[in-house]
Amino acid sequence: MxxxxxxxxxxxxxxxxxxxxxxxxxxxxxxxxxxxxxxxxxxxxxxxxxxxxxxxxxxxxxxxxxxxxxxxxxxxxxxxxxxxxxxxxxxxxxxxxxxxxxxxxxxxxxxxxxxxxxxxxxxxxxxxxxxxxxxxxxxxxxxxxxxxEDPYTPEWPGTERFEGTIVHPQTWPADLDHAGKRVVVIGSGSTAATVVPAMATTAEHVTMLQRSPSYWFPAPTVHALAESLAPLDLPADWTHEILRRQYIQEVGWLAETGHHDPDQLHEFLIETIRPLLPEGTDIDEHFMPSYRPWQQRIAFVPDGDLFAAMREGKVSIVTDTIDEFTEKGVQVSSGEVLEADIVVTATGFxxxxxxxxxxxxxxxxxxxxxxxxxxxxxxxxxxxxxxxxxxxxxxxxxxxxxxxxxxxxxxxxxxxxxxxxxxxxxxxxxxxxxxxxxxxxxxxxxxxxxxxxxxxxxxxxxxxxxxxxxxxxxxxxxxxxxxxxxxxxx
CATH class of the missing domain: 3.50.50.60 (FAD/NAD(P)-binding domain)
Structure with a gap:
């Protein structure tokens, strides 16, 4: 050269x-x-x-x-x-x-x-x-x-026997049709919080399979402050700066409280989602993480869409570990087989x-x-x-x-x-x-x-x-x- x-x-x-x-x-x-x-x-x-x-x-x-x-x-x-x-x-x-x-x-x-x-x-x-x-x-x-290009996917026994489709969110095929299909999403982080309610709109049913629970926060897509400011007809850059500072303050409170008073933040997050969950949900089993708030990312759920899909019966949560894949789905340690046409490995990167x-x-x-x-x-x-x-x-x-x-x-x-x-x-x-x-x-x-x-x-x-x-x-x-x-x- x-x-x-x-x-x-x-x-x-x-x-x-x-x-x-x-x-x-x-x-x-x-x-x-x-x-x-x-x-x-x-x-x-x-x-x-x-x-x-x-x-x-x-x-x-x-x-x-x-x-x-x-x-x-x-x-x-x-x-x-x-x-x-x-x-x-x-x-x-x-x-x-x-x-x-x-x-x-x-x-x-x-x-x-x-x-x-x-x-x-x-x-x-x-x-x-x-x-x-x-x-x-x-x-x-x-x-x-x-x-x-190389997402993280754990190795599970039997994946070669599974008769359906296994896909990681980072390598999503353009032609994958999940309408009317049974879907199992492995994971409960930010990606699962996104893909589960989205797929539930047309899938027959979506099961979110988590090894351990995560913290969730049902943030509104449109902030209440934005709705209050809208009638004032403020210049766009004013509205932007006001909302920017508001969000910095709110997330700052979450981060600071998670560090100095994790018990308070834990209670706040659990009590915020409690009324959004289907009646009879076992919160201790499915929504009590083993770590303190913000020691891992909090999964944001816009307008609580995941919980709405749960209340409508379109989404269910299973908290368990995977024994193996079978021809028809995923067998967890309880012995139950979660039957699926599509398994999404939202297992991180x-x-x-x-x-x-x-x-x-x-x-x-x-x-x-x-x-x-x-x-x-x-x-x-x-x-x-x-x-x-x-x-x-x-x-x-x-x-x-x-x-x-x-x-x-x-x-x-x-x-x-x-x-x-x-x-x-x-x-x-x-x-x-x-x-x-x-x-x-x-x-x-x-x-x-x-x-x-x-x-x-x-x-x-x-x-x-x-x-x-x-x-x-x-x-x-x-x-x-x-x-x-x-x-x-x-």
């Missing part, structure tokens, strides 16, 4: 989902003189919202906070995947990003050269098989946090640290498990690389906006000082700092996190080497972050 075939940009963004497009907007607005390029492995924009095509795919966060700070959301607070894609299309058009996004471009390797002070991305065009190379002064990882892309620093392979984070934004010892990782409890995008602000400040500081390289570097007092897990199990411990802890980067026990903070803390701390604390410029 000749040098003429190598494309160079100031900033290379990996991923054209919510994080990547938000980052591209920020660069366009704050650093219009910088060239940028977005590489996306999928064949279109949207990330999760492009790959998730299962029935009812929608947000489980409100769009007033999941939407970008700079672009007011004007629809209902809970939106379907198609509406979110339309919103992202508007961002692409308004920021003139279409010609800066390359689809079908899978990054297969990332190499940093200290001599050249730049990154080189090895790229495979998945539509043509062509091998490309892109260099960049700064790398911004916005690839999301899980593997879109696999974390994918930085897209599982091999990184090298001056030819040496990088094992991120040997590194710690700098404020959940950069990685110790890795030059000129930032990453966008949102919240698990609040809307993902709230943190993406904050990360964009901090990295923008770093880029501006490099310009002011005439430096070309910034690298998070441990201070002398951090020499003996313990390397703690990526996620503290006492704070957040869902299966997909616990399965992948050994592959993820670490954190320390002090600033600036910690992450996984709540929005209430970071909306104050990140704008004030000392950009010389733990960062070296050269």
């Amino acid at each position: 000749t040098r003429a075939e190598i494309e160079h940009v100031d900033v290379l963004i990996i991923g054209a989902g919510v994080s990547g497009l938000g980052t591209a907007h920020h660069l366009r607005a704050e650093f219009p003189e910088r060239s940028l390029l977005v590489l996306e492995a999928q064949d279109d924009r949207g990330g999760t919202w492009w790959t998730h095509r299962f029935p009812g795919a929608r947000s489980d966060s409100d769009l007033f906070t999941y939407g970008y700070r700079h672009k007011p959301w004007r629809g209902p607070s809970i939106a379907a995947g198609g509406a979110i894609l339309e919103y992202l299309d508007e961002v692409i058009e308004e920021d003139d990003l279409a010609d800066r996004i390359r689809y079908h471009h899978r990054v297969t390797g990332l190499d940093w050269s200290s001599e050249d002070a730049r990154w080189t991305a090895e790229v495979l065009r998945t539509d043509t098989g062509e091998q490309l190379r892109v260099t960049a002064d700064f790398l911004w990882m916005c690839q999301g946090y899980y593997n879109h 696999n974390l994918s640290p930085f897209g599982d892309i091999p990184f090298r620093l001056d030819g040496a392979a990088v094992d991120f498990a040997d590194h710690v984070t700098w404020r959940g934004i950069m990685i110790e010892g890795v030059p000129n690389m930032a990453y966008s990782f949102g919240y698990f409890r609040h809307s993902w995008t709230l943190r993406v906006d904050l990360v964009n602000d901090v990295v923008g400040r770093i880029l501006a500081r490099m310009d002011d000082r005439g430096t070309t390289v910034v690298v998070p570097t441990l201070r002398p007092e951090d020499a003996d700092m313990p390397r703690l897990p990526w996620s503290d199990p006492e704070n957040f411990n869902p299966g997909y996190v616990m399965r992948s802890q050994d592959r993820m980067f670490r954190q320390g026990d002090r600033d600036p080497w910690t992450h996984m903070h709540e929005h209430a803390h970071e909306q104050v701390a990140l704008p004030k972050a000392d950009l010389d604390d733990g960062l070296q410029y050269r």
Whole structure:
């Protein structure tokens, strides 16, 4: 490959989902003189919202906070995947990003050269098989946090005997018809909360089979405050900001209460769903989780649609473990066989640290498990690389906006000082700092996190080497972050 075939940009963004497009907007607005390029492995924009095509795919966060700070959301607070894609299309058009996004471009390797002070991305065009190379002064990882193509599915005995269809929500076939069919959905997380009521509208019956209960919250699709504001005919950006702050406050209360008074939040969540359940439901068996609230995600149920389907007899819940698959369905440990035409394995996903892309620093392979984070934004010892990782409890995008602000400040500081390289570097007092897990199990411990802890980067026990903070803390701390604390410029 000749040098003429190598494309160079100031900033290379990996991923054209919510994080990547938000980052591209920020660069366009704050650093219009910088060239940028977005590489996306999928064949279109949207990330999760492009790959998730299962029935009812929608947000489980409100769009007033999941939407970008700079672009007011004007629809209902809970939106379907198609509406979110339309919103992202508007961002692409308004920021003139279409010609800066390359689809079908899978990054297969990332190499940093200290001599050249730049990154080189090895790229495979998945539509043509062509091998490309892109260099960049700064790398911004916005690839999301899980593997879109390799979902997590446990191994169960007898699946080969099952005469029906087994499908994972991440790989949903376009021609799967569930109308009039008996469906078993394995799982009780956010995906199950979406797919179960959606399939129940036309299926003969849907059984949600859970190994253990989850917490649920029946959030309204249209907030009561939005209904109160509607007659006032306020400017759209006013309404957006009011509702945005309201949702931040509400979710903040849930997160804070789950940490400081989990018993109170437990009672609140259970008593909220109790009147929505069918008469005679065994709440202790089906709705009493073994973990404290928010130690795993709370499944949001817009307008209580799941519980409405239960009351109508279209959905039932079984809490048990799977012994094996039979020809006709799933046999659980009680001995009962849940007969099914379709089994949906809503069993989660696999974390994918930085897209599982091999990184090298001056030819040496990088094992991120040997590194710690700098404020959940950069990685110790890795030059000129930032990453966008949102919240698990609040809307993902709230943190993406904050990360964009901090990295923008770093880029501006490099310009002011005439430096070309910034690298998070441990201070002398951090020499003996313990390397703690990526996620503290006492704070957040869902299966997909616990399965992948050994592959993820670490954190320390002090600033600036910690992450996984709540929005209430970071909306104050990140704008004030000392950009010389733990960062070296050269």
